Amino acid sequence: MNRDSRFMIFLYAGMALVPLFLFLYLVSAIAHLPYETWMLGLAAAWMIIFGAVGSVEIYAHGREPEERMPLIEGERVNKGLGSERGERPKGAEQVNVRIRRFNPGTKRFDEYAYRVYEDKLATVLDTLLKIKSVHDNTLSMRYSCRMGICGSCGMVANGKPILACETNLLSQLDENKSITVEPMRGHPVLKDLVTDFDTFFEKHASVEPHLYRKDKEEQYSADSAYRQTKGQVNDFLPYSYCIMCGLCMDACPVVNSNTEFVGPQALSQIYRYYKDSRDQGGKRRLLDADNLHGAWGCEFSGSCSKACPKGVDPASAIQLLKASIISDFGEKA
Numbered sequence: 077m078n079r080d081s082r083f084m085i086f087l088y089a090g091m092a093l094v095p096l097f098l099f100l101y102l103v104s105a106i107a108h109l110p111y112e113t114w115m116l117g118l119a120a121a122w123m124i125i126f127g128a129v130g131s132v133e134i135y136a137h138g139r140e141p142e143e144r145m146p147l148i149e150g151e152r153v154n155k156g157l158g159s160e161r162g163e164r165p166k167g168a169e170q171v172n173v174r175i176r177r178f179n180p181g182t183k184r185f186d187e188y189a190y191r192v193y194e195d196k197l198a199t200v201l202d203t204l205l206k207i208k209s210v211h212d213n214t215l216s217m218r219y220s221c222r223m224g225i226c227g228s229c230g231m232v233a234n235g236k237p238i239l240a241c242e243t244n245l246l247s248q249l250d251e252n253k254s255i256t257v258e259p260m261r262g263h264p265v266l267k268d269l270v271t272d273f274d275t276f277f278e279k280h281a282s283v284e285p286h287l288y289r290k291d292k293e294e295q296y297s298a299d300s301a302y303r304q305t306k307g308q309v310n311d312f313l314p315y316s317y318c319i320m321c322g323l324c325m326d327a328c329p330v331v332n333s334n335t336e337f338v339g340p341q342a343l344s345q346i347y348r349y350y351k352d353s354r355d356q357g358g359k360r361r362l363l364d365a366d367n368l369h370g371a372w373g374c375e376f377s378g379s380c381s382k383a384c385p386k387g388v389d390p391a392s393a394i395q396l397l398k399a400s401i402i403s404d405f406g407e408k409a
């Protein structure tokens with residue numbers, strides 16, 4: 077029960093006390109009862125009312141974590157600390173988790189702080205799910221596979237874009253044993269840690285990330301597989317590991333300042349299909365990248381490749397794409 081609930085119980089019980097007092101006073105005056113008798117009656121009735129109102133309050137609002145109290149000073153810090161309940165698990169460390177949550181109602185970010193015990197195997201996602209189940213079930217985040225495959229759980233931890241299900245919690249702590257988790261910045265935020273990927277997927281789709289064949293009929297009725305040598309596969313293989321998590325877009329300073337820039341994810345996919353010997357997009361692939369919102373918009377900060385959890389290296393894909401535009405343009409059909 078939190079302080080607000082307790083206050084309401086006292087308020088209701090206090091309000092009930094006044095008419096009760098008057099009623100008992102009148103009854104005792106009419107019946108000429110001694111002072112002690114009606115005072116005892118009053119105390120018993122008040123306790124019954126207090127118990128009943130308290131039970132209804134707990135039933136209606138459920139039990140909330142104890143010790144919710146202000147932890148951090150600061151303008152945006154307006155919620156309290158949920159403390160870990162029960163025994164400290166063996167080998168676990170106490171961790172302060174701050175979460176910057178977007179409130180779509182007020183259109184502002186609020187910072188919440190929680191204290192949890194976690195062992196060395198916990199991922200950031202494990203901890204967020206624990207906070208959601210133990211402290212605050214209103215916390216929203218996106219995740220699915222929990223094994224670094226679906227690309228859903230991208231977020232920012234201590235300023236770094238991460239996949240929450242693949243990132244060890246203790247490895248991310250600062251010197252105060254704290255971690256601050258917030259939504260990705262390169263995508264519009266919907267609620268708490270959940271971001272909107274519509275624009276990201278539109279940019280991805282705009283580069284036609286699939287095999288392009290000039291003979292469509294043959295493509296859909298081919299009677300054998302398109303064969304490739306090992307070397308031909310290796311030309312595009314590293315770029316095909318993209319899981320569309322959007323972390324490279326989040327880390328890219330150009331994406332964050334120019335919404336038209338198609339970004340490292342889509343550009344690396346242009347290069348991936350350009351280098352695929354089965355693809356016949358050729359010049360049209362290069363044309364997609366040959367503009368200021370394409371490959372030439374890249375300032376080669378390299379942060380996309382650092383952020384990529386799958387080692388796709390979009391920064392190098394973009395530079396190779398620039399080189400291909402310059403060298404291959406005349407040659408490709």
Ligand code: SF4
Nearest residue numbers: 318319321322324384
């Ligand atoms: S290139 Fe890497 S960081 Fe970018 S979307 Fe693909 S997997 Fe994620």
Ligand code: FES
Nearest residue numbers: 220222227229241
């Ligand atoms: S939940 Fe699928 S990549 Fe993290």
